[in-house]
Amino acid sequence: MKYAFYPGCVARGGAPELYDSALAVMARLGIEHVELTKAACTGAGVLQEKNLKMGDILNVRTFALAEQMGLPIMVLCSTCQGVMSQANHRVKKDPEYLAEINEHLAPEGLEYKGTTSVKHLLWGLIEDIGLDKLKKTFTRELTGMNMAPFYGCYMVRPSDALEFPAYPQRETSIEDLIESVGGSVTDFAGKTACCGFPILFINQANSMKMVANHTGTAKDLGADAMVTPCPLCHLNLDGYQPKARKQVRGDKADLPVIHVPQLIGLAMGMSEKELGLQKHIVSTKEIVRKAEAAPAKS
């Protein structure tokens, strides 16, 4: 498989371990990629509050760049996935709107015909590579590791723009991945709720309650770690967990929040450093120890 690779701002900024671990895992799987270096930020739904059309234009420009390369887009961030899917959904169902946007892109020599698909690494691995093939690259069986999925918002809603009717397995993609590495799923109701990141600078008290509730509940249910496809959820659930847990629950941050490629990398036998697990705010030492002690895969 070959993708037009769109890592997103956060994987190149506040969560560099996501970028590094994704590239390491993709290399191991032989996934080819060309990075979309000219593409702009998706707007993350924030820019859209001021100007929805500007957001759609920026995203359609990115789709056109990938279309010229004849490649599907791969993203690492569920917010990128959600915002791009919504923009793609809007222009595909409204040819007049797409024509209006294309007029703005014409001076740059770009035109979007509506053929680009956008897939998060998580979806790409399951739908394009397949869990069976993925499992063949694993060297460890992560039995005895309990992991709580945390989808957040943008990869589950709105379900029509995310094509859930055509791809129903997307609804359980993190659970399926956790099971494929040999781990156990710690299910909890908050897995598709908001992590609190979007209101971090607007209503921090509410944001901290969300962080403390999600990480505290998953820990109480026996999770060793939380797995998320969203670097923004990671920034809040990991970076602000010490403050949130102290402020809201009066306890300590004790739940590592790992990225999707880090989980896969652990099953592939990669080291803590290769996956950037030492860069987390909440210590990942215990899960690294458990992974290293896990039985070799037969």
Next chain:
Amino acid sequence: MTDATANTMKVKLKIKRFDPAESGGKTWWQDYEVDVHPDSTVLDSLIEVREQNDGTLALRCACRASICGSCGMKVNGSAKLVCKTRVVDVAPNGEQLTIEPMGNQHVVRDLVVSLDTFFSQINRVEPYLQPSFVPESGEYTASNESMENLLTGMNCIMCGCCVSDCTVLEVDANFIGPAALAKAWRFTEDPRDSKRDERLKNLNDEDGGMWDCTRCMKCVEVCPKGVAPMDRIMELREAAIEAGNTNTSGYHHTESFYNSVKKHGRLDETRLAIDSAGWTNIPRLLDLAPIGIAAMRKGKLPPVFPHKAEDNKKVKDLYERVEDAD
């Protein structure tokens, strides 16, 4: 199991019960199994339970045609009008259905919630038309086009599903909530209303107003009538900014984001954090510092000089073309 040729199908239900008569209220889960017609809705199944198995089960319904908004409750964790939900769509292989009362609202008994919270939120936005004059004809007229624009918001049947699943209300009862904000939008967009600026300013300024929404889209997903409350909240924010309300962290956050992408083609995360806190807001900036230092020690502080998109001048030119056209 569903069988198109069969006259009945089995429905397995796990229902959350609540009896306020017991001291302090008693909550428990109870399992039921009923035989209903294969085309049945979840409501049909619940009525069957009440009529054939257990007359003590309390639930509320009226029109059975998704118009009255009485039968909102949680099916497998998300709010739905059960009269509009067919069993085969939520349990295609005969799976057990989990039924609970709506969230974020006071449970009266079993599946019945009080709508007091809902209507106190709605009342906060003065949910009625406030024109500035009485026309000579005695009739307020509005163009078809302006009314068509209001259709999404006017579809609200006040069922409370959006309030039930709102992730902000889960942690903050002071948030005005998605239904009230969608209702407010309906009046700010009505050409006959004279309080547009005042409504926008109030919802912009007040604690628990338009900027407290996290954009989680749960309300969009669960609304049975296509109101898409969060989309309406985004339109309120856009309108509030256009009307000159620039005093919130939400505004600074949005503005900083917009300008960062214009300038670099990418997001400048460090700048976004400082802009949102406010450059002169010393307590907020000091509050950010420990997080920044912890991130730096782990080697994950966003770069001070942000990554730029290659040829980022082209993104800036595009911005200017679009801004000029508007």
